[in-house]
Amino acid sequence: MDKLRRRLPSMNSLFTFEAAARCGNFSKAAEELNVTPAAVSRMVSRLEEHLDVALFARQAGGATLTGPGRILFDAIARGFSGIENALREIEDHKTGIETVTLSVSTGFTTHWMMPRMADFKRTFPTVDLRFQLVMGELAGEVHDVDIGMRFVSAPDPRHEAADIMPEILIPISNADYRENHLRHRGDSRDIDMLADPDDRHTAWSSLFFAGEGADSTRFDSMNFLDYAIVVQAALLGQGVALGWLNVVAHWLRTRALVPAGTRVTTTQRRCQFVRSRRKPLRPIVTAVQDWIIAELRHDVSVVDALYPELELGNIVGGKA
Structure with a gap:
C-alpha cells in the first residue's frame, strides 16, 4: 500500500x-x-x-x-x-434488506415482472428489487447493475451469461380481436399493426401472414414509442403486435393475449441474463436470477401445452 x-x-x-x-x-x-x-x-x-x-x-x-x-x-x-x-x-446487514438491481426493458418490467411481484415478495421477502429501465433495444454493456437482460448473438468477454431462451417472436392479439378481425382475413376488414418505430422487424407482418390471405388484407399501422405500450394496446384489442416471448409469456399463459397466427420466428440471438465480470457475484443475485429464469421457462412450457401448433417446446430445445 x-x-x-x-x-x-x-x-x-x-x-x-x-x-x-x-x-x-x-x-x-x-x-x-x-x-x-x-x-x-x-x-x-x-x-x-x-x-x-x-x-x-x-x-x-x-x-x-x-x-x-x-x-x-x-x-x-x-x-x-x-x-x-x-x-x-454493510448497509444490507444494518437494515436486513438486500438490494438487487436489474437492467431490463420497460416491456418486460410492465408485462412480466409486475404481475409476478406478489410471488416474488413471498419468495424473497427481504429483497429490495430495483430496476434500470431500457426503452430501446436490449443490447450493450451492463455497468451499474447486478444483472441485465440482453439479446446476445455471441459470447462477450466482458460479461458472464445465464441463458434463458432463444429470441422468439409471435404475432399476438387479444381473443376478441382475433375472432373479429383475423378469422376471415380474406374479407375487407382491416388488420391494425401495433409497432415500435424503432422495431428492427419493419416487415414483420409478412413474416407471419404471408400465404394466409395477407395480399387481400390492408394493414394499418399504429406506432408507439415504447414497446410496453405496444403490448398494452394489444391487450386492449387495438390490433396485432409482434410479441417477444420473454415479455408476453405471462399474458399468453393466462390467455389475456392469444397467438394471432401459427407462424413463429426465431433469430440467431439468445435472451440471457448478463453480468459484468468486474462486479462480484452475490448469492442473492444468483437466487433472483435463477427464480426469474425458472418462472419464465415455466410460462413457456404452459404456453406450449396451450398452443402445441406453435411447437415452442421444439424451438426452446427442452429448456422450457
Whole structure:
C-alpha cells in the first residue's frame, strides 16, 4: 500500500481518471464530478506525468484509452465495484434488506415482472428489487447493475451469461380481436399493426401472414414509442403486435393475449441474463436470477401445452 501511495499523486486522481475513461469525454466527466473540464484535464495530465505514460489519446470528439490506460481502468473499475458491493453489504446487514438491481426493458418490467411481484415478495421477502429501465433495444454493456437482460448473438468477454431462451417472436392479439378481425382475413376488414418505430422487424407482418390471405388484407399501422405500450394496446384489442416471448409469456399463459397466427420466428440471438465480470457475484443475485429464469421457462412450457401448433417446446430445445 505504501508503494501505491508513492506512485499516485492522490486518490482523487483515480476517481477523475475512472470517470473520464468511463465517459470517454472530459466534459462529461467534469459534469459528473461537478468540476470544470480543465480541472479534469489537469488531474489526468498530472497522473500521466506521475506514471510517465500516456493514458489517453486526445481527439477532437473526446478521448480514448491507450493500452496502459485500459489496463489501469480495468483494475480501477474492478476495485471500485468491489468497494461499492462491500458498502452495499454493510448497509444490507444494518437494515436486513438486500438490494438487487436489474437492467431490463420497460416491456418486460410492465408485462412480466409486475404481475409476478406478489410471488416474488413471498419468495424473497427481504429483497429490495430495483430496476434500470431500457426503452430501446436490449443490447450493450451492463455497468451499474447486478444483472441485465440482453439479446446476445455471441459470447462477450466482458460479461458472464445465464441463458434463458432463444429470441422468439409471435404475432399476438387479444381473443376478441382475433375472432373479429383475423378469422376471415380474406374479407375487407382491416388488420391494425401495433409497432415500435424503432422495431428492427419493419416487415414483420409478412413474416407471419404471408400465404394466409395477407395480399387481400390492408394493414394499418399504429406506432408507439415504447414497446410496453405496444403490448398494452394489444391487450386492449387495438390490433396485432409482434410479441417477444420473454415479455408476453405471462399474458399468453393466462390467455389475456392469444397467438394471432401459427407462424413463429426465431433469430440467431439468445435472451440471457448478463453480468459484468468486474462486479462480484452475490448469492442473492444468483437466487433472483435463477427464480426469474425458472418462472419464465415455466410460462413457456404452459404456453406450449396451450398452443402445441406453435411447437415452442421444439424451438426452446427442452429448456422450457
